[in-house]
Amino acid sequence: MSQKVLLNTKEVQITLHRLACQLLENHRTFNNTVFIGIQPRGVYLAERLKSLLETNYKIKDIRLGYLDITFYRDDFRRSNKTLEANKTDINFIVENKKVVFIDDVLYTGRSIRAALTAIQSFGRPSKIELLAFIDRRFSRHLPIQPDYSGLQVDSINEEKVKVCWMENDGEDAVYLINK
Numbered sequence: 001m002s003q004k005v006l007l008n009t010k011e012v013q014i015t016l017h018r019l020a021c022q023l024l025e026n027h028r029t030f031n032n033t034v035f036i037g038i039q040p041r042g043v044y045l046a047e048r049l050k051s052l053l054e055t056n057y058k059i060k061d062i063r064l065g066y067l068d069i070t071f072y073r074d075d076f077r078r079s080n081k082t083l084e085a086n087k088t089d090i091n092f093i094v095e096n097k098k099v100v101f102i103d104d105v106l107y108t109g110r111s112i113r114a115a116l117t118a119i120q121s122f123g124r125p126s127k128i129e130l131l132a133f134i135d136r137r138f139s140r141h142l143p144i145q146p147d148y149s150g151l152q153v154d155s156i157n158e159e160k161v162k163v164c165w166m167e168n169d170g171e172d173a174v175y176l177i178n179k
Helices: 009-027 042-056 110-122
Strands: 002-007 033-038 063-067 098-106 127-135 148-152 159-164 173-178
Touching (some): 002 009, 009 042, 009 098, 009 127, 009 148, 009 173, 033 042, 033 110, 098 110, 098 159, 110 127, 127 159
Parallel strands (some): 033 063, 033 098, 098 127, 127 148
Antiparallel strands (some): 159 173
8 A cells, every 4th residue: 555645734834715705705704604513524624624714713603513315325325334423413493504525525416416415404505515625526426516626636546535634644745545
């Protein structure tokens, strides 16, 4: 197994700032916008973006929720391993709000399809956008594309893209791993 660095710590920071600026450009005050971090790994990215916007750009009170999609996936019964659900924590209504789904890697699109189904339990958003830190654009099973992406990666299915976050993995980096 070998790995290649796609983004180092500094490049991760630059990418986060660029994504924050793109969100700011499209949502201005964020008064009618909510962030939904897709569990488990989209949560780290969502928290980072919220923090950046509040600290560096003085945006106040960005609403952030966490969405578990485990049992909404169309492939959750196709594995022999026992699934562990994460926690959904959305303490606001999404009715008529602009929702930004945030996830670390957009691969087949199945997670986002599941998120589209799961979010309906919390109301009907006026608009849903997708922010993916890494877009594995040639691996899609469903016609889903990100509105915001940090980096597009052209990889084959035998390769894995791993996004590491300081809070969970002890470093900020993105790797391409050959199995």
